[in-house]
Amino acid sequence: MPAGPPAAGREIRAREDRDTLRFLTCGSVDDGKSTLIGRLLYESRLVFQDELARLEADSKRHGTQGDDLDLALLVDGLQAEREQGITIDVAYRMFSTGRRAFIVADAPGHEQYTRNMATGASNADLAVVLIDARKGVLPQTCRHTTILALLGIRHVIVAVNKMDLVDWSREVYNGIVAAYGDFARRLDVTDVACIPVSALTGDNVTEPSAAMDWYDGPTLLQALEEADVSADREDAPFRLPVQWVNRPSAGFRGFAGTIASGSVRPGDAVVACPSNVPSTVRRIVGPDGDLDRAGAGQAVTLTLADEIDVSRGDILASAAEAPGLSDQFACHIVWMHENPLLPERPYRLKIGTRVVGAQVTAIKHKLNVHDLEHAAARTLELNDVAYCNIGLDRHIAFDPYKECRETGGFILIDRYSHDTVGAGMIEFGLWRGSNLTPHPLAIDKPARAAQKNQKACVLWLTGLSGAGKSATANAVERRLHAMGRHSYTLDGDNLRHGLTRDLGFTAADRVENVRRIAEVARLFADAGLMVLVSVISPFRDERRMAREMMEEGEFIEIFVDCPIEVCEQRDPKGLYRKARAGRIRNFTGVDSAYEPPEKPEIVLKTAEKSVDEVADQVIDYLARALDS
Amino acid sequence: MREAAAGFSKPVLLYSIGKDSSVLVRLARKAFHPAPPPFPLLHVDTTWKFPEMYAFRERTARETGMELIVHVNQEGLARRIDPFSSGSALHTDVMKTQALKQALDKHGFDAALAGARRDEEMSRAKERVFSLRSRSHRWDPRNQRPELWRLYNTHLREGESMRVFPLSNWTELDVWRYIEREDIPVVPLYFAALRPVVRRSGTWIMVADERMKLAPGEAPEMRRVRFRTLGCYPLSGAIESGADSVPAIVREMLSATHSERQGRVIDHDGEGSMERKKQEGYF
Numbered sequence: 001m002p003a004g005p006p007a008a009g010r011e012i013r014a015r016e017d018r019d020t021l022r023f024l025t026c027g028s029v030d031d032g033k034s035t036l037i038g039r040l041l042y043e044s045r046l047v048f049q050d051e052l053a054r055l056e057a058d059s060k061r062h063g064t065q066g067d068d069l070d071l072a073l074l075v076d077g078l079q080a081e082r083e084q085g086i087t088i089d090v091a092y093r094m095f096s097t098g099r100r101a102f103i104v105a106d107a108p109g110h111e112q113y114t115r116n117m118a119t120g121a122s123n124a125d126l127a128v129v130l131i132d133a134r135k136g137v138l139p140q141t142c143r144h145t146t147i148l149a150l151l152g153i154r155h156v157i158v159a160v161n162k163m164d165l166v167d168w169s170r171e172v173y174n175g176i177v178a179a180y181g182d183f184a185r186r187l188d189v190t191d192v193a194c195i196p197v198s199a200l201t202g203d204n205v206t207e208p209s210a211a212m213d214w215y216d217g218p219t220l221l222q223a224l225e226e227a228d229v230s231a232d233r234e235d236a237p238f239r240l241p242v243q244w245v246n247r248p249s250a251g252f253r254g255f256a257g258t259i260a261s262g263s264v265r266p267g268d269a270v271v272a273c274p275s276n277v278p279s280t281v282r283r284i285v286g287p288d289g290d291l292d293r294a295g296a297g298q299a300v301t302l303t304l305a306d307e308i309d310v311s312r313g314d315i316l317a318s319a320a321e322a323p324g325l326s327d328q329f330a331c332h333i334v335w336m337h338e339n340p341l342l343p344e345r346p347y348r349l350k351i352g353t354r355v356v357g358a359q360v361t362a363i364k365h366k367l368n369v370h371d372l373e374h375a376a377a378r379t380l381e382l383n384d385v386a387y388c389n390i391g392l393d394r395h396i397a398f399d400p401y402k403e404c405r406e407t408g409g410f411i412l413i414d415r416y417s418h419d420t421v422g423a424g425m426i427e428f429g430l431w432r433g434s435n436l437t438p439h440p441l442a443i444d445k446p447a448r449a450a451q452k453n454q455k456a457c458v459l460w461l462t463g464l465s466g467a468g469k470s471a472t473a474n475a476v477e478r479r480l481h482a483m484g485r486h487s488y489t490l491d492g493d494n495l496r497h498g499l500t501r502d503l504g505f506t507a508a509d510r511v512e513n514v515r516r517i518a519e520v521a522r523l524f525a526d527a528g529l530m531v532l533v534s535v536i537s538p539f540r541d542e543r544r545m546a547r548e549m550m551e552e553g554e555f556i557e558i559f560v561d562c563p564i565e566v567c568e569q570r571d572p573k574g575l576y577r578k579a580r581a582g583r584i585r586n587f588t589g590v591d592s593a594y595e596p597p598e599k600p601e602i603v604l605k606t607a608e609k610s611v612d613e614v615a616d617q618v619i620d621y622l623a624r625a626l627d628s
Numbered sequence: 629m630r631e632a633a634a635g636f637s638k639p640v641l642l643y644s645i646g647k648d649s650s651v652l653v654r655l656a657r658k659a660f661h662p663a664p665p666p667f668p669l670l671h672v673d674t675t676w677k678f679p680e681m682y683a684f685r686e687r688t689a690r691e692t693g694m695e696l697i698v699h700v701n702q703e704g705l706a707r708r709i710d711p712f713s714s715g716s717a718l719h720t721d722v723m724k725t726q727a728l729k730q731a732l733d734k735h736g737f738d739a740a741l742a743g744a745r746r747d748e749e750m751s752r753a754k755e756r757v758f759s760l761r762s763r764s765h766r767w768d769p770r771n772q773r774p775e776l777w778r779l780y781n782t783h784l785r786e787g788e789s790m791r792v793f794p795l796s797n798w799t800e801l802d803v804w805r806y807i808e809r810e811d812i813p814v815v816p817l818y819f820a821a822l823r824p825v826v827r828r829s830g831t832w833i834m835v836a837d838e839r840m841k842l843a844p845g846e847a848p849e850m851r852r853v854r855f856r857t858l859g860c861y862p863l864s865g866a867i868e869s870g871a872d873s874v875p876a877i878v879r880e881m882l883s884a885t886h887s888e889r890q891g892r893v894i895d896h897d898g899e900g901s902m903e904r905k906k907q908e909g910y911f
Contacts (some may be wrong), residue, residue, distance in 0.1 A: 092746045103797055115774055122776035193869050244630040248663035256630055256659070258778070287661045299630075299659065312634055336774050350779050411779045418783035420773040582707070 027130030238262030241352030261407030273397030328428030448528030463560030493534030635782025648743030831865025
């Protein structure tokens with residue numbers, strides 16, 4: 001078998017870095033973006049005859065250009081979009097000229113699909129921003145430029161389109177160029193080239209325009225061919241996120257992955273992060289024989305001189321220029337999901353090849369992407385961009401995003417739907433994360449619990465208001481007390497007078513409310529107590545967070561299951577009546593959701609059974625679960 | 629590919645015997661060298677492939693030492709579904725789309741690697757590299773996970789699965805150049821040779837075996853043809869060509885005026901037909 005993984009890396013690099021330019025197009029809905037890309041494909045003769053025949057037929061059926069070819073139809077791939085006449089997602093197209101190959105990410109202009117633009121930008125070296133000459137710089141233009149800047153795109157070509165509709169006016173063009181320049185400078189986007197074009201007629205797209213003889217710069221295609229985006233990733237410090245540990249036999253341990261930045265040679269001193277254990281590169285393994293060097297973008301397998309513990313998710317890095325280590329970061333986050341980001345809600349975070357638990361600990365400010373103003377925010381909605389602090393459940397190795405996209409960019413994943421809900425760019429690690437070390441206590445939990453002749457546990461009662469949580473907790477604790485157990489009850493309503501009195505009832509506040517109560521429950525359990533928690537805790541995510549804070553088997557989720565009609569009829573505090581009258585907002589079950597547990601340890605049917613019966617049910621469970 | 633192997637509990641490589649599959653197998657072997665790839669090959673067999681393809685499939689399994697699973701929709705066989713009397717749409721649905729779902733369900737594969745490329749067809753241009761499928765294997769183009777950088781979200785809910793397309797950003801020309809450079813064996817049908825063919829709806833269909841039903845007045849003639857894509861022989865159109873080696877194919881490609889899927893009968897089943905097939909679970 002010839003060749004090896006490094007060769008595959010070379011191939012991909014040759015395609016993507018050396019002579020391939022990855023660029024992104026963005027613009028507002030009717031800027032003619034699809035038409036422009038269609039024009040580039042058409043003019044570079046990348047439209048095949050059979051596609052052209054289909055295009056002619058489609059143009060007659062859906063086209064907006066009368067009997068002329070509607071080039072946008074070449075690009076608007078999905079049927080649903082064609083019918084609506086808009087592009088709704090990122091589409092990738094390839095074309096090439098004698099000088100360069102191109103991969104175009106077509107990002108949508110539609111405001112609510114901005115997340116797709118960030119997606120397209122994350123893999124692009126350059127962006128073409130379209131501006132409709134009749135409309136000038138729009139809010140979306142600013143939004144797109146802000147996102148480009150956030151995602152680290154420093155090269156922008158502004159195509160001022162539809163020049164045919166403003167009589168090829170130089171004044172109109174100059175006005176737009178000046179307005180755009182003002183905005184871009186504030187974002188530190190310095191390499192901006194502007195070109196007046198008409199995608200419809202083709203002027204200045206691939207051929208110089210006769211109608212605009214006042215413009216003497218390059219055509220769009222020339223500009224794309226000549227753009228220099230070769231910021232040399234190979235000069236950066238060596239980083240290899242370990243993707244796969246290759247152990248075909250006891251004698252071989254290879255660490256495989258794609259080099260994120262820098263280059264490596266056998267004999268180089270490296271350090272495994274975050275463990276900080278040093279070693280030396282022994283071989284760069286390939287089926288064709290070993291390589292004596294490999295660089296950014298190549299997929300490689302390395303072996304080390306020492307038997308050190310390295311697993312998937314670790315980073316092998318240059319020992320001289322090691323990455324930072326932290327579990328808390330300041331970062332920019334682009335929110336990409338319909339469900340809002342709630343501070344303190346646990347998410348999964350993927351960076352490089354590592355997946356860790358993460359919570360946004362503070363939203364410092366939301367960034368208004370139209371005017372770059374800062375605004376306060378308690379949650380983030382779809383398409384919001386914000387500057388945040390984020391905390392992880394362990395230390396990771398990282399670089400600031402500006403220095404390395406691969407080791408500084410991350411995605412956030414919802415723990416239930418597993419959807420990708422956000423993207424983030426690390427600015428810097430927060431010192432407090434790296435300088436705090438836990439102080440070991442002399443007496444541990446088993447010792448404290450043993451002294452009380454019991455096992456610590458957390459009985460977490462969740463359910464609607466009026467379902468009977470607090471009454472059940474009281475009855476259970478009376479029984480425990482009679483049995484000589486040491487216990488304590490954390491009641492959500494009572495705690496709102498102290499521990500959580502600064503919190504309201506919005507989704508974001510509910511998350512923080514549950515987090516605080518769970519932290520206290522954890523401490524009480526650590527003290528060896530049997531803790532009863534009685535709190536609505538409407539969201540699965542937070543109950544799972546609480547579960548994961550405790551030890552295995554310690555968290556007992558009790559679903560106090562009572563139909564809302566019954567709760568409403570009982571209405572012990574008169575709250576349902578007020579909520580129905582609109583005098584209380586965000587009331588669970590009325591105008592705020594309750595997510596029932598999927599796999600609770602205990603279900604109590606309080607509509608059908610008495611308080612004593614359900615309390616006995618809990619005690620029976622404990623006898624089986626804890627005394628076994 | 630390593631990401632797929634690391635992120636899923638039971639991945640599989642969908643092996644279609646074509647050139648893209650050959651490249652995929654090569655990449656897999658390289659990615660995990662010196663270990664063998666940690667997943668088997670799966671061929672969803674419609675029973676209507678070219679004889680040369682079956683021979684090549686066995687050869688690949690032998691030479692790579694990878695486990696080869698062949699799945700045929702037995703129900704479809706029992707119903708005597710064939711591309712002639714059942715029509716290409718029904719044949720493709722039952723023997724490919726349904727068969728693929730059966731095979732994935734039967735073996736419990738949670739990720740399937742395949743050689744589809746974004747340049748092949750319009751609806752594929754919007755496909756993700758890691759593309760989520762629902763419990764019933766459906767693709768929802770409006771609800772795709774954003775893919776940033778090279779960070780692929782491999783988390784699934786119970787019953788969901790992932791289709792993984794490592795060659796997403798390759799073009800047909802890239803594939804041939806890679807085959808040339810790496811000297812990768814491919815099915816001989818890609819190379820021009822004299823073959824018995826009949827002219828049907830503007831393309832050359834090869835009379836590959838005795839099951840081919842000829843229309844009245846139709847007579848096979850010998851033409852120098854080759855195939856740009858391979859599938860079921862009654863549905864794969866050949867082009868007239870003299871390109872009988874990989875370098876000759878690369879040269880021919882550089883001056884090509886028709887897209888690769890021109891010979892694919894199923895793409896022309898109706899507007900948006902590929903998108904619809906994909907939503908239903910076709911690759």
